[in-house]
Amino acid sequence: MPVSADHGPSTAPRPDRLRRRPGPPPWVAMYHSVGDCSDDPYRVTVSPGRLDRQLGWLRRRGLRGVGVHELLAARARGEGQGLVGLTFDDGYADFLTHALPLLRRHACSATLFVLPGRLGGENAWDPDGPRKPLLSAEGIRRAAAEGVEIGSHGLTHVDLTRTDDALLRAEVRDSRAALREVTGADVHGFCYPYGRLDRRAVGAVRDAGYSYACATGPGDLCGLFALPRVHIGERDTAWRLRLKQLLRRHSVEGV
Known part of the structure; x- marks a missing residue:
């Protein structure tokens, strides 16, 4: 799709306003597709039934899934107890059909990281596994209208x-x-494709006006522009979720 130039000065909150107060690090869960897991060589798909049980597990423990920007803003105010970040990478079309109804059922929200250069396309970057359709511009607007944070x-x-x-x-x-053109709203968050980042990529994200960025697991870089996340998959039953919750160790203090 044609891409326009940036829209002038950023209106995103300054990163220092999102810097967390002292306390345990945020727990941010990383999902991708929600659907049929029978052909899933990269283990990036969770079945609707499994996601339903995982969200139910969070709620029974007094936790609520929210988008990352909401999570960081709450923590900056000292009000983030009981919140967990939920993220869905790539912008698969099955987010609307399978994930969103379950988020509604459990009174949760999430951040959806999408690819505006592949609107209505498919996951052509995956050499193996099934072709999966991606959200169109209208699909992204529908998710945003339901309170889902849209990130890049x-x-x-x-x-x-x-x-x-x-x-x-x-x-x-x-x-x-x-x-911004698709949603008519500001875009606060970025997610590094494949989870790969270096200082040059982090600098580009910061310079572009984002207020945070998500990586995958912990690496050499940390902070608001390299937030680690916990991969959640089809095999993650209640005891595995509890173990992953206990193993998170990394802070969001500045890069």
């Missing part, structure tokens, strides 16, 4: 650590501008 996953899902400077800027800055 780049334009086309490329490894930002292997791009030249021009492509890096386009993937990071232009994707934010494109999503």
Whole structure:
């Protein structure tokens, strides 16, 4: 899709206003597709039944899933107890049909990281496994209208650590501008494709005006622009979720 230039000065909250107060680190869960798991070589799909049980487990423990921007803002106010970040990467169309009704049922929300350069396309970056449709612009607007935070996953899902400077800027800055046009709202969060990042990618995200960015597991970089997340999959039953909750150790204090 054609991408316009950025829309002038950012209106996103300053990152220092989202900096967490002392306390345990945030727990941010990472999901992808919600649907049929029978052909899932990358283990990125969770069945609707499993997601239902996982969200139920959170609620029984007095926890509620929210988008990452809401989580960080609450923590900055000292009010984040009982909140867990829920994220869904890639913007699969099954988010609307399978994930969103379950989020509603359990009174949860989430952040959906999408690819505005592949609207209505498919997961062409995966060499193996089934082709899965991605959300259209209208689908993204429907999710946003339900209170889901929309974040950028780049334009086309490329490894930002292997791009030249021009492509890096386009993937990071232009994707934010494109999503503003799609949703009519500001875009606070970015998610690094494949979870791969380096200081150059982090700098590009910061310079583009985002207020936070999500990685995958803990790495050499940490902070608001390299938030670690916990991968959640079909095999994650209650006891595995509890173990993953106990193992999270990393802070969001600044990069």
